[in-house]
Amino acid sequence: MAIRKGKQLEWKHKHLLGLRDLSAEEITYILDTAKGFEEISTRSVKKAPPLRGKVVCNLFFEDSTRTRNSFTLAANRLSADVIEFTKTASSVSKGETLLDTARNLEAMGIDIVVVRDSAAGAPKFLSRNINACVVNAGDGFCEHPTQGLLDVYTIRKFKGSLEGLKIAIVGDIAHSRVARSCMWAMTKLGAEVTFVGPPTLMPAQVDKLPVSVSYSLDEVIEKVDVVNMLRIQFERLGGNPFPSVREYSHYFGLTVERMKKAKPDILVMHPGPINRGLEMESEVADGPNSVILEQVKNGLAVRMAALFLVNQAAAQVQ
Amino acid sequence: MNSELLIKNGRVIDPANGIDEKCDVLIVDGDIAEVGQIKKSAETVIDAAGKLVTPGLIDIHVHFREPGDEEEETIASGSAAAVAGGFTSVVCMPNTKPPIENETDVEYVHRKARQARKTHVYTMGAITKGLAGVELAEMGFMSEAGAVGFTDDGNGVQDPSVMLRALKYAAMFNVVIAQHCQANSFAGAGVMNSGYYSTILGLPGADPLAEEAMLWRDIQLVRKIRLGKIRYHAQHISTANSVELIRAAKKDSLPVSCEVTPHHLLLTEENCAEYDTNYKVNPPLRTSRDIEALKEAIAEGMVDALVSDHAPHLQSEKELEFLTAPFGIASMECSLALFVKALIEPGVLDWPRLIELMTVKPARIIGVDKGTLSKGKQGDVTIIDPNAEYLIDVNKFHSKSRNCPYHGWAVKGRVEKTIVGGEIRYSVGD
Numbered sequence: 196m197a198i199r200k201g202k203q204l205e206w207k208h209k210h211l212l213g214l215r216d217l218s219a220e221e222i223t224y225i226l227d228t229a230k231g232f233e234e235i236s237t238r239s240v241k242k243a244p245p246l247r248g249k250v251v252c253n254l255f256f257e258d259s260t261r262t263r264n265s266f267t268l269a270a271n272r273l274s275a276d277v278i279e280f281t282k283t284a285s286s287v288s289k290g291e292t293l294l295d296t297a298r299n300l301e302a303m304g305i306d307i308v309v310v311r312d313s314a315a316g317a318p319k320f321l322s323r324n325i326n327a328c329v330v331n332a333g334d335g336f337c338e339h340p341t342q343g344l345l346d347v348y349t350i351r352k353f354k355g356s357l358e359g360l361k362i363a364i365v366g367d368i369a370h371s372r373v374a375r376s377c378m379w380a381m382t383k384l385g386a387e388v389t390f391v392g393p394p395t396l397m398p399a400q401v402d403k404l405p406v407s408v409s410y411s412l413d414e415v416i417e418k419v420d421v422v423n424m425l426r427i428q429f430e431r432l433g434g435n436p437f438p439s440v441r442e443y444s445h446y447f448g449l450t451v452e453r454m455k456k457a458k459p460d461i462l463v464m465h466p467g468p469i470n471r472g473l474e475m476e477s478e479v480a481d482g483p484n485s486v487i488l489e490q491v492k493n494g495l496a497v498r499m500a501a502l503f504l505v506n507q508a509a510a511q512v513q
Numbered sequence: 514m515n516s517e518l519l520i521k522n523g524r525v526i527d528p529a530n531g532i533d534e535k536c537d538v539l540i541v542d543g544d545i546a547e548v549g550q551i552k553k554s555a556e557t558v559i560d561a562a563g564k565l566v567t568p569g570l571i572d573i574h575v576h577f578r579e580p581g582d583e584e585e586e587t588i589a590s591g592s593a594a595a596v597a598g599g600f601t602s603v604v605c606m607p608n609t610k611p612p613i614e615n616e617t618d619v620e621y622v623h624r625k626a627r628q629a630r631k632t633h634v635y636t637m638g639a640i641t642k643g644l645a646g647v648e649l650a651e652m653g654f655m656s657e658a659g660a661v662g663f664t665d666d667g668n669g670v671q672d673p674s675v676m677l678r679a680l681k682y683a684a685m686f687n688v689v690i691a692q693h694c695q696a697n698s699f700a701g702a703g704v705m706n707s708g709y710y711s712t713i714l715g716l717p718g719a720d721p722l723a724e725e726a727m728l729w730r731d732i733q734l735v736r737k738i739r740l741g742k743i744r745y746h747a748q749h750i751s752t753a754n755s756v757e758l759i760r761a762a763k764k765d766s767l768p769v770s771c772e773v774t775p776h777h778l779l780l781t782e783e784n785c786a787e788y789d790t791n792y793k794v795n796p797p798l799r800t801s802r803d804i805e806a807l808k809e810a811i812a813e814g815m816v817d818a819l820v821s822d823h824a825p826h827l828q829s830e831k832e833l834e835f836l837t838a839p840f841g842i843a844s845m846e847c848s849l850a851l852f853v854k855a856l857i858e859p860g861v862l863d864w865p866r867l868i869e870l871m872t873v874k875p876a877r878i879i880g881v882d883k884g885t886l887s888k889g890k891q892g893d894v895t896i897i898d899p900n901a902e903y904l905i906d907v908n909k910f911h912s913k914s915r916n917c918p919y920h921g922w923a924v925k926g927r928v929e930k931t932i933v934g935g936e937i938r939y940s941v942g943d
Contacts, residue, residue, distance in 0.1 A: 292833060293833070294832055294833075313836070314835065314836035315714055315715035315788075316715075316788030316834060317834045319787070319788055320834060334715065335715045335716065335836065336715035336717075337714055337716070338715065375713070398711075398712035399707040399708050399711055399712050399720075400708045403709040404709075404712065404713075
């Protein structure tokens with residue numbers, strides 16, 4: 196069993212930058228660690244001591260509500276002190292550079308930096324230049340590892356394992372870090388992933404990725420065990436990749452009508468926030484197959500595991 | 514004055530005159546006086562046994578950042594870097610701040626170069642005012658002031674009617690129009706080549722079509738105009754399809770030339786995988802397939818010049834996220850060794866053909882009577898030790914900048930001496 200194999204593994208990464216670089220065993224190990232933390236949130240005193248005396252800094256250069264709150268709460272539940280740093284952009288034209296900001300924070304003695312940046316690679320860049328642990332909370336179109344982890348955690352919880360599952364990821368693949376992190380985690384754990392969306396929202400050389408590609412949600416919806424609907428990120432769309440919202444929803448929206456063709460036990464997922472009526476109709480978002488709020492709940496356990504493990508690896512290094 | 518400099522016993526390579534033999538070169542009063550077996554002595558004698566003696570190298574694509582970004586490079590520091598790289602002539606690009614767009618700007622560059630007194634510094638002028646791609650700049654006055662060509666380098670001229678006008682107008686002065694081929698609508702906000710690596714790295718990619726579409730368009734314009742003196746030069750071509758376009762244009766005897774940089778022969782998009790901004794360059798690093806196509810084109814003689822596209826930047830600017838850091842690689846001081854690694858070591862070119870692409874051929878593109886050891890020409894000579902092996906060390910650069918991904922590379926082939934107008938302006942170790 197993958198789970199038992201995972202338990203024996205020694206976690207060595209003091210940064211969590213992306214899922215592309217992790218093995219199936221390492222991903223499973225994080226999921227198993229998160230399972231242990233899920234219980235803490237059910238206690239009347241929702242706190243455990245592993246990060247007591249540690250300082251976590253939320254360094255967010257992009258808007259975020261749920262990811263940021265989820266990380267803050269995860270750090271609080273592990274008894275860490277949390278400081279918040281918000282800025283609209285990290286480019287040099289807007290003031291202090293990312294590196295200077297991080298070095299200043301480090302001088303204050305932080306242990307873990309949770310970073311979100313519109314520039315892909317920013318977490319990796321930070322990890323090379325500071326001593327603190329770095330956890331990626333989303334970088335450009337590159338990765339959003341804790342989102343990918345909480346998605347596979349949720350699927351595992353409902354389906355037992357990802358081995359052999361058919362999963363569709365639908366929408367703006369080109370600009371989605373969630374699609375990329377999900378792809379790496381899901382395929383490593385044995386699922387078959389299909390990217391669904393118009394060709395204008397597929398990334399370059401998508402054929403070289405370990406996924407299938409379809410331009411028809413109607414064809415794919417009948418076959419899959421899980422459908423993960425991405426948010427249309429109007430702020431990232433360059434040009435005019437589809438003619439209108441109306442036409443997009445017609446072909447790629449998850450409607451009640453389309454759901455009739457799906458397997459009865461299909462899991463409906465969405466990383467949030469939902470554009471209701473665009474990616475999916477409200478009846479579907481709130482319907483019996485939706486695990487969207489479960490994803491949010493599991494995100495907390497996964498982020499506790501991420502903070503816990505990087506801190507542990509840093510302690511071993513010292 | 515009657516100063517004499519005699520370079521003895523070297524392997525003299527002068528492609529323009531078909532010379533490749535062990536002999537001597539005599540420079541009298543700054544000009545080449547004789548090449549052959551010279552019995553007499555001179556006041557200064559250099560023993561070049563085991564070395565190559567070539568016409569001074571010429572790099573027709575460099576950025577010296579002056580005026581405007583003197584913290585990155587100046588004409589003085591760039592000139593020092595040039596002679597350390599073996600270059601006796603360089604051509605600065607006009608995308609300074611402000612750009613080189615009138616005769617006064619051209620004269621300013623020349624004055625700074627005279628003060629630096631290291632290498633011959635030429636400049637291209639802007640094709641359009643402010644490099645904005647709308648109104649033609651004063652190409653006539655600039656060429657009278659000594660500009661050796663025109664380009665909006667850094668930008669491609671987007672509007673085809675403006676480009677058509679520029680080509681036609683420039684024909685009146687017999688000057689080359691050089692294009693940075695990049696159709697912005699295809700390049701978008703791309704910071705690296707669009708492909709598998711941009712996809713997995715989550716970085717905006719620039720479609721290779723950005724280069725190819727503009728090159729194709731320009732070749733159609735050249736084909737259409739067919740004026741006697743029009744000359745078009747495609748700067749830093751980087752893709753296999755661009756090679757095909759150039760090949761077709763040359764087959765039809767169109768007045769089209771092109772150049773290639775060392776990074777497009779040695780590095781690929783995969784080098785961006787760690788988000789190291791020293792690999793962020795425009796046009797972006799492509800694929801090994803493109804490298805093979807470029808090498809094939811060079812072997813066939815389809816490429817007319819090898820250039821560094823020396824693009825210095827501050828450390829602090831390159832210490833940014835890949836998305837925000839500026840484009841460019843500073844490589845003028847090691848470009849000869851890099852071309853040796855890319856072209857001579859794998860047998861794509863021999864020494865005489867490499868030297869031809871770094872001397873007389875680029876000189877012809879800019880219409881300057883240089884790059885040969887013909888009697889009476891200015892005494893610009895580079896002495897190269899083809900067997901010297903060493904590690905590239907950016908900390909020894911004379912350039913003000915260090916944005917060079919080749920630091921620590923083991924290379925072969927070193928500039929020993931750079932002689933400009935009969936004066937030794939650089940000796941190894943300087």
